[in-house]
Amino acid sequence: RNLKTRNSVRDARLFVAEGVTVVERVLRSSLQVHSVLVSDRKFATCEPFLPPGVCVLRMRSELADELVGFSFHCGVMACAVRPENPDFEKWIPAKGRSLIVAADRVVDPENAGALIRIAAAFGADGLIFGKGSADPFSRRVLRVSMGNVLFLPIVETHDLPASLAELHRDRSFEICGTVLEGNTISLDTYRFSERTVLVFGNEYDGVSDEVQRILSQRLTIPMLNGTDSLNVAVSAGIFCHQYRVQMKEFHDAGHH
Incomplete structure (x- = not known):
């Protein structure tokens, strides 16, 4: 009841998906589904x-509004x-090509959802x-990611620098951060390692100092007309x- 109290849902190890496309993907995934709420019209x-x-x-939409605590315009929730x-060993290839996307305090759900969708789009x-x-x-991240969060391994860590250091030390990843200032390498001249982690930082102050200390490479996108930064999702797509x-x-796949 009342999904506005998001932390209680999270603490119960549950999540809520909304909208026909995302709910259908949840139901087709291997995850255990607790219940589905659907309005008469959907x-x-x-x-x-x-x-x-x-x-x-x-149930009728107006009753569903009362139950969940907000307007149930999407018509279906799971x-x-x-x-x-x-665990890393369950999804990271032991050797060869591998790309991992890391979010360092990316707080906006729209950006987080876009990051997941971009990660899926670029393999x-x-x-x-x-x-x-x-x-x-969260409901909004799930919606923006179009449910791709269900099909990609996502590790939530309380110590991102330690996780990145482990990937570099034990699994031979180059840790590349997207930064705006200081001693940086332009993306158009940099040659990526086969095994790369791309780190995208906070919308306001970028990659944290703690994470910057772990970086193998500090990369930046060359820009014109005095532009000094791009939205984190746009940057992720470019990188x-x-x-x-x-x-x-x-x-190799026949695409252009």
Whole structure:
């Protein structure tokens, strides 16, 4: 009840997804689904993908508004069990090409969701969300990511510098941070390592000093007309695309 109290949902190891597309993806995933709430007007749309054995609550929209604590305009929600934090060895290839995206205090849910969607689009093996970042399983992040959070391993860590140091030390990753000032290398001249972590920082003050101390490389995007920074999601798209171009994977796959 009353999903405005988000922390109680998170503490119970549950998450809530909303909207037809994301809910359908939740139901088709391997995650354990607790229940589905659907309004009368959306029931016919959702009925084909409602699995047997899952508790489905069907009610009028105005009653659903009362139940969840906000306007239920999306028409369908699912409550599911959050996946366990995956161990690195379960999803990171032991050798060869691997791209990981890391969020260092990316607080805006829109940016966090876009980061997940971009990571999926450019074939990242997974993501790491540092302490202080938006909850990758919040309703808005799920919606913006189009449910891609369900299909990519996402590690939530309380100590991002330690996690990055482990990837560099034990798994041969170059840790590349996107920074604006200081001693940086321009993205257009940098040659990516096959095994790369791309770290994207906070919307206001960038990559933290603690994380910067772990970086193997400090990269920046060359820009014109006095522009000194881009939205974190735009930057992520540019960096991830450049990594893939250098790995020649688009060409190998027959894409242009």
